[in-house]
Amino acid sequence: MRVADDPKALARILIAPALIYIGAVIGVPFVLSLWFAVSDVTVSSAAGNYVGLENFRSAMGDPSFRRALRNTFLFAVASQVIVVILATTLAVALQKDFRGKWIVRLLILLPWVAPVSLGSIGWLWILDSIYSVINYGLYHWLHLCGPEPGMTACPVWLGQPSLAMASIIGVQVWRTLPLATVINLGGLSSIPQDIHDAANIDGAGFFRTMFQITIPLVLPILLVAVLFGFVFAFTDMIVVWVLTRGGPYDMTQVLASLAFFKGIDGGDLAGASAIALFLFPVLAAAAILLLRLARRAEVI
Amino acid sequence: MTISRRKLIQVAGAGAAALALPKKTLAAKKTLRILQWNHFVPAYDKWFNGQYIKEWGEKNDTEVIVDNVGIPAINPTAAAEVSAKKGHDLFMFLWPRPAYEEDVIDHGEIYQECEKKFGKPIDLAIKSTYNPKTKKYFGFSDMFVPDPINYRIDLFEQVGGNVDSWDNIRKYGKMIKDKTGVPVGIGQAAEIDTAMAMRAVLYAFGGSEQDEQGNIVLNSKNTLEAVKFVKALYQETMTPEVLSWDASSNNRAMLAGKASVVLNAISVTREGENKGMEIVDKIGLAKAAQGPTRRMGLEHVMSNFVIWKFAENIDGAKKFLVDLIGNFHRAYEASEYYNFPCFPKQVADLKETLANDKKGKPAGKYSVLADAQQWATNVGFPGYANAAIDEIYSTWVLNTMFGQASTGAMSPEDAVKEADAKCRKIWQKWKERKLL
Structure with missing residues (x-):
C-alpha cells in the first residue's frame, strides 16, 4: 500500500523490467564485447588475456579493414542521402489526397514489414549473374545489352566493384526508405494547416514553402529518421552478407560483415570485436549530436 | 454434483502419475x-x-x-x-x-x-x-x-582440346569463349568453391600457404606464377560473373549452359541427371588439372x-x-x-x-574419380590443416588475393605481398594462442 502511494517508488518498480531487459539484452553483450576487444579470446575460448589496444592496432594495419572502413562510410552516407531525399519527396506526395493512396502506402511499407533476409534474397535473384530479371529485360525487351556478337555485355550487378556497391546501396535504400517515409509523414502531419494557409495567402510557391516552412519544421523528426538510418547502415551486415559477402575482392566489405567473417568464421573473436566496436565512439557522438540538433530545432 | 476431497486427491494423483510415467520411460x-x-x-x-x-x-x-x-x-x-x-x-x-x-x-x-x-x-x-x-x-x-573438373565435352570437341592441364584450360577455354561466347567459370569470389579452386591452382603451380613444417611460405615465386596465371585465365577466358558467385553459382552456370569449365563435385551432374536435363550428357568429368609442378586438386x-x-x-x-x-x-x-x-x-x-554407374552418360563418366585420392589434398597442403589455415581459409584471404590480381585492381606482386602479410599476422596470433 505504501509503495502504491509513493509515485517515485512506483515509477522505479514500473520501469525496472524495462531496465533489466535492456541491461540483459544490450548492456551485458556490450560490456562483454568491450572486454573481448581488449583481450585475445577466440571463438573457442571466452577466457582470454588482456592485450590492451593490440586488436585495434592490428585492425588498422590490415588493408581489408581500411577498405571496409571506407566502404562503411560510403555505404552509410550514400544510402542515407538518397533515403532523406526520397523519403521527404514520398512523404510530401503521400500527404496529398489521391485515388489508391492506401495501396501506395501499403506498397511503400512492405519492404519494412518483410524480413530483411528474405527481401535481400529476392534482390540476390534479381541481380543474379545468370538469371537477373533486370538483365533479361535489358536484353529481351530493350535490346540494350546481350550475349550476341556486337552487343554490349550486360552488367554484372554483383561482380563489378562499382555496380556491386551501387547494388548494396540501392537495396539498403529500398529497405530503410519505408521507416524514414513514415517518420517524415508523421512530422508533416504535425505541422498546423494554418501555417501552410498563411504561406499560401502570402504567395509562397511550392519550393519556397518546402524549403522555408516544411523542411525546417519537420527537421527535428527528419533527424531522428537520419539517425536511425545511419545506425542501421553502420551496424547491419545482412544486405552485404546476402548479396556480395564483401566481394568482389573486399570492395563491398563493411565493418559489420568483416567482423562476422573474422570472428564467427575465422575464429578470432577478439579481433572481430575490435572491428565491430571501432565505430562505436563515432556513432555515439553522432547520435548525441543529432539528438541535440533535433531538440534545438524543435525549440526554435 | 459434489466431489469429495478424497476423490479430488485420488483423481489428481492418478493424473499426475499418468503424466509422470511416460516421461520416466522417455528419460530412460x-x-x-x-x-x-x-x-x-x-x-x-x-x-x-x-x-x-x-x-x-x-x-x-x-x-x-x-x-x-x-x-x-x-x-x-x-x-x-x-x-x-x-x-x-x-x-x-x-x-x-x-x-x-x-x-x-x-x-x-x-x-x-x-x-x-x-x-x-x-x-x-x-x-x-x-x-x-x-x-x-x-x-x-x-x-x-572429390573436386573434379566439370567441362563441356561438346565445346572442347569443337576446338579439339581437353582439360588435362591448366595450360590447356586456358588455351582451349579462350578458343571456346571466342568461338561460342561461353566462358570458363572458375570462381573468384568470397565462397568455398573459389577457395578450393584457387588452392588447386596454387598447389599445382608449386605454391602453398605453408611448408611441411608449418612455416609460412606464401610469398614465393611459385605463388606469383599461380597468381599471374589466374589473372591471364580470367582475362582471356572468363567474365566478371565469377566475381559475384556463391557456392552454387557454378552449378547453375554449368547446367544453364553458361560455362565451359567449372571445378565442382559431382553435384552438378547428379542434379542434371535427377532433373532429366539434356545438357548433363554433354558434361564430362576430369581429374585435377596438371600444373607446372604437379597435378593437384582439393577435396570439395x-x-x-x-x-x-x-x-x-x-x-x-x-x-x-x-x-x-x-x-x-x-x-x-x-x-x-x-x-x-x-x-x-x-x-x-x-x-x-x-564404372557401372547407371545414371551417368556417356557410360563410365564417373570412372575418372576412382583415383581421386591420388590427386586430392587437404587445405593447408603440404602441412596439416591448422587454426591459422582455417582463418586464412574462412576469411577468404587467398580468394581476395587472386581476385585483386585477376581484375587488375592490384599487381600480382602487390596482391601476393598483401596476402602474405595477412597470413603472417594470422599465423603469429594463433602461435601466441599455442595452437601452432
Whole structure:
C-alpha cells in the first residue's frame, strides 16, 4: 500500500523490467564485447588475456579493414542521402489526397514489414549473374545489352566493384526508405494547416514553402529518421552478407560483415570485436549530436 | 454434483502419475542429437534421416535427432553452441575447424577403433583432423568429396582440346569463349568453391600457404606464377560473373549452359541427371588439372565431425561414428557416389561401382574419380590443416588475393605481398594462442 502511494517508488518498480531487459539484452553483450576487444579470446575460448589496444592496432594495419572502413562510410552516407531525399519527396506526395493512396502506402511499407533476409534474397535473384530479371529485360525487351556478337555485355550487378556497391546501396535504400517515409509523414502531419494557409495567402510557391516552412519544421523528426538510418547502415551486415559477402575482392566489405567473417568464421573473436566496436565512439557522438540538433530545432 | 476431497486427491494423483510415467520411460531412452548440412545430393538425407538413424537408434536404444542446416548456418551455430556450452552431441563441419580444438574431445580413440575394425584411414583425413603440435585429433572425417573438373565435352570437341592441364584450360577455354561466347567459370569470389579452386591452382603451380613444417611460405615465386596465371585465365577466358558467385553459382552456370569449365563435385551432374536435363550428357568429368609442378586438386567437402566436450552423449556419439564407418558402403551408395570413404576398405569396389554407374552418360563418366585420392589434398597442403589455415581459409584471404590480381585492381606482386602479410599476422596470433 505504501509503495502504491509513493509515485517515485512506483515509477522505479514500473520501469525496472524495462531496465533489466535492456541491461540483459544490450548492456551485458556490450560490456562483454568491450572486454573481448581488449583481450585475445577466440571463438573457442571466452577466457582470454588482456592485450590492451593490440586488436585495434592490428585492425588498422590490415588493408581489408581500411577498405571496409571506407566502404562503411560510403555505404552509410550514400544510402542515407538518397533515403532523406526520397523519403521527404514520398512523404510530401503521400500527404496529398489521391485515388489508391492506401495501396501506395501499403506498397511503400512492405519492404519494412518483410524480413530483411528474405527481401535481400529476392534482390540476390534479381541481380543474379545468370538469371537477373533486370538483365533479361535489358536484353529481351530493350535490346540494350546481350550475349550476341556486337552487343554490349550486360552488367554484372554483383561482380563489378562499382555496380556491386551501387547494388548494396540501392537495396539498403529500398529497405530503410519505408521507416524514414513514415517518420517524415508523421512530422508533416504535425505541422498546423494554418501555417501552410498563411504561406499560401502570402504567395509562397511550392519550393519556397518546402524549403522555408516544411523542411525546417519537420527537421527535428527528419533527424531522428537520419539517425536511425545511419545506425542501421553502420551496424547491419545482412544486405552485404546476402548479396556480395564483401566481394568482389573486399570492395563491398563493411565493418559489420568483416567482423562476422573474422570472428564467427575465422575464429578470432577478439579481433572481430575490435572491428565491430571501432565505430562505436563515432556513432555515439553522432547520435548525441543529432539528438541535440533535433531538440534545438524543435525549440526554435 | 459434489466431489469429495478424497476423490479430488485420488483423481489428481492418478493424473499426475499418468503424466509422470511416460516421461520416466522417455528419460530412460538416451538421445543423440546430430547437426549436419543439407546434403547436396538430397537422396543422402533421405537415407540418413529416414532410414539409417532409425535403425541405429533401435539397435542402441537411442532416440537420434538430426538437424539439417544450410552451409551458412554451420559456423554461427557452432559458435553459439560453444558459447552456451550446450548443443548437439555430434556436429559436422564441411572443412577442418581446428580453432575449436579446446572445446572438443580428442577423437584419436575413434580413429583407433575404426582402424582396428576397418583398416587405415587415408592421409587426407588425418591431415584434416590432427594437430601435430598438441598431438590431438580435433575432429573425425568419415568422408571427403572429390573436386573434379566439370567441362563441356561438346565445346572442347569443337576446338579439339581437353582439360588435362591448366595450360590447356586456358588455351582451349579462350578458343571456346571466342568461338561460342561461353566462358570458363572458375570462381573468384568470397565462397568455398573459389577457395578450393584457387588452392588447386596454387598447389599445382608449386605454391602453398605453408611448408611441411608449418612455416609460412606464401610469398614465393611459385605463388606469383599461380597468381599471374589466374589473372591471364580470367582475362582471356572468363567474365566478371565469377566475381559475384556463391557456392552454387557454378552449378547453375554449368547446367544453364553458361560455362565451359567449372571445378565442382559431382553435384552438378547428379542434379542434371535427377532433373532429366539434356545438357548433363554433354558434361564430362576430369581429374585435377596438371600444373607446372604437379597435378593437384582439393577435396570439395572434407567432413569434420566433432564431439563437443560438453556434449551430453559422448559415448553414443563415438559409437555412432564408428558404426557409420561400418555402414559406409550404404552411405556411399545413398550419396550417389558423392561421399568418398576416408576408410577405403569400406568401399573396396569403388572402382567397379563408379564404372557401372547407371545414371551417368556417356557410360563410365564417373570412372575418372576412382583415383581421386591420388590427386586430392587437404587445405593447408603440404602441412596439416591448422587454426591459422582455417582463418586464412574462412576469411577468404587467398580468394581476395587472386581476385585483386585477376581484375587488375592490384599487381600480382602487390596482391601476393598483401596476402602474405595477412597470413603472417594470422599465423603469429594463433602461435601466441599455442595452437601452432
